Amino acid sequence: MNLPEAKAQFIQSWGVLGSQWGINRTMAQIHALLLVSAKPLSTEEIMEQLSVSRGNTNMNVRELIDWDLVHKVITPGERKEFFEAEKDIWKVATLIMYQRKKRELDPMVKTLNQLSNIEGEENDADVKAFTETVGNIKKFAGQAEKTLDTIIKAEENWFWGSFLKLFR
Known part of the structure; x- marks a missing residue:
């Protein structure tokens, strides 16, 4: 080719x-x-x-x-x-993850936080099912958010660690 x-x-x-x-x-x-x-x-x-x-x-x-x-x-x-x-593919992937987190995950987490406080009887099966499902999704989204933050921060930490080594 x-x-x-x-x-x-x-x-x-x-x-x-x-x-x-x-x-x-x-x-x-x-x-x-x-x-x-x-x-x-x-x-x-x-x-x-x-x-x-x-x-x-x-x-x-x-x-x-x-x-x-x-x-x-x-x-x-x-x-x-x-x-x-940007030619550094690690940085490209990190920037894309950051943007996707900002545009997709952050608004979802905000919505899930708002949905956590619904009115209704705790013993009502529908309220309980809804609350439980939203809680599970919120927990998953929280873990995804922490993972993405860790990956994004790893790039920043690597950069600053490498940068500071230049002056030692």
Whole structure:
């Protein structure tokens, strides 16, 4: 398989994977393109290589920047904006986990906390079943939250530990 074919297959596969992260396919494909690009790309280059509109490209690049997965690069002598992806895959995975936690798990935990205090007789079978189910989901969500926090913090601790070793 030659490089253009491999690149196209990677971009398509990452697009499908992105849909499973909860982001749209085009956003994931732009991310994939920037991941495998040797140099930062302009909006025009992204549009041309993926055959997407300027508006779609701009919207998705901005969202990738919000997720901290893509960064704007200043190129001396150029008026165009250029973009590059975070290449450290551990950091990419951590950033995605953080965003998913913030966008999916945190609101669910907030809702579960609100649902924990329902009115009704404790001995009522329906109230008891509802409360028990919500409590179990809340417990599971709490464990998931702790696990994700541990993974996210592990990256921060590794960074600061490595950074501080430079000065010892």
